[in-house]
Amino acid sequence: MNFSEVFKLSSLLCKFSPDGKYLASCVQYRLVVRDVNTLQVLQLYTCLDQIQHAEWSADSRFILCAMYKRGLVQVWSLEQPEWHCRIDEGSAGLVASCWSPDGRHILNTTEFHLRITVWSLCTKSVSYIKYPKACQQGISFTRDGRYLALAERRDCKDHVSIFVCSDWQLLRHFDTETQDLAGIEWAPNGCVLAVWDTCLEYKVLLYSLDGRLLSAYCAYEWSLGVKSVAWSPSSQFLAVGSYDGKVRILNHVTWKMITEFGHPATVTNPKIVVYKEAEKNPRLALGRLAFPPPRAAAGAASSTESKYEIASVPVSLQTLKPVADRANPKVGIGALAFSPDNYFLATRNEPGTCRIFPPQTASRMPSGSGTYRS
Numbered sequence: 001m002n003f004s005e006v007f008k009l010s011s012l013l014c015k016f017s018p019d020g021k022y023l024a025s026c027v028q029y030r031l032v033v034r035d036v037n038t039l040q041v042l043q044l045y046t047c048l049d050q051i052q053h054a055e056w057s058a059d060s061r062f063i064l065c066a067m068y069k070r071g072l073v074q075v076w077s078l079e080q081p082e083w084h085c086r087i088d089e090g091s092a093g094l095v096a097s098c099w100s101p102d103g104r105h106i107l108n109t110t111e112f113h114l115r116i117t118v119w120s121l122c123t124k125s126v127s128y129i130k131y132p133k134a135c136q137q138g139i140s141f142t143r144d145g146r147y148l149a150l151a152e153r154r155d156c157k158d159h160v161s162i163f164v165c166s167d168w169q170l171l172r173h174f175d176t177e178t179q180d181l182a183g184i185e186w187a188p189n190g191c192v193l194a195v196w197d198t199c200l201e202y203k204v205l206l207y208s209l210d211g212r213l214l215s216a217y218c219a220y221e222w223s224l225g226v227k228s229v230a231w232s233p234s235s236q237f238l239a240v241g242s243y244d245g246k247v248r249i250l251n252h253v254t255w256k257m258i259t260e261f262g263h264p265a266t267v268t269n270p271k272i273v274v275y276k277e278a279e280k281n282p283r284l285a286l287g288r289l290a291f292p293p294p295r296a297a298a299g300a301a302s303s304t305e306s307k308y309e310i311a312s313v314p315v316s317l318q319t320l321k322p323v324a325d326r327a328n329p330k331v332g333i334g335a336l337a338f339s340p341d342n343y344f345l346a347t348r349n350e351p352g353t354c355r356i357f358p359p360q361t362a363s364r365m366p367s368g369s370g371t372y373r374s
Helices: 295-302
Strands: 014-016 022-027 030-035 041-046 053-056 062-067 072-077 084-088 096-099 105-109 115-120 126-130 139-141 147-154 157-164 169-175 183-186 192-196 204-208 213-217 226-231 237-242 246-251 257-262 273-280 305-311 333-338 345-349 353-357 370-373
Touching (some): 030 062, 053 096, 062 096, 072 105, 139 183, 147 183, 183 226, 192 226, 226 333, 237 333, 246 333, 246 345
Parallel strands (some): 273 370
Antiparallel strands (some): 014 022, 030 041, 053 062, 062 072, 096 105, 115 126, 139 147, 147 157, 157 169, 183 192, 204 213, 226 237, 237 246, 246 257, 273 305, 333 345, 353 370
């Protein structure tokens, strides 16, 4: 494995372009764009203030830099370096900025979530969307970029509005059966919208494109509920991660649970493969070492490499006990990710374990699962 030289970076703002050809990094108020293969600097842009957010357009032709403190967004073009765009939200302020799927519209959320302003780079037109809700995931685009689902809060009640992205006109508007909506997510096929409630109420709702409630799912009551949600790429499975450390898989026909996976502290199933990180000492040529060794040689000799070994079950996994007397304790399934072929699901339990499960039927999947720990 080869390593490049160290590059300066601010606020962990470093992103690859969607086409994988460019690497953008931010150093205070400068935006540096490099070629991925050679790491040579292709473009160097200077913004008006320190960059707090950077995001590529879907076609990798533009990149926006948001400066929330000043309510500014600057857009740069890779094909035409002399072209640039500046968006000033003025007294309304700015708390979030993102691209639309077509890469020609920018959605800015003003302070206190009073509205979302849609700016067009092509026609220079402006559209306004009112009542956006401040929640974990309140905006979701369909994969084909045709529709936008927006979580709203009106008259102390949760609503969802669906807009057509071609002209930003309202297509559907309906209220949801939630107490405090926490997030929304389109299925990859764009036919079903998943809506989940606050962590104090375990509730997952499935709505159609026209606003009909297809199904509602609740695993248990009187405890912390949903923490993460993920669709499979085929839209056939919906994985729901909960604060109880379990992942429940729903099918797309009846929206009932077909299986669940846990994160036990002790692994006893012999079909489960557990990989344990171990230190691997490099081979030392003792005959060539001088005594006492030079400082550089001593540091190289004491360095170790890592390798993974298969541990024999039963295995007790080391976990961190969360601090229960503080807000937002690190418990439950915090991350879910399906493989592109729908065959595997990777999950992360907040105390510190990561597992890979086969969500499909046993006839199509390899037996067992994998657990990784360090």
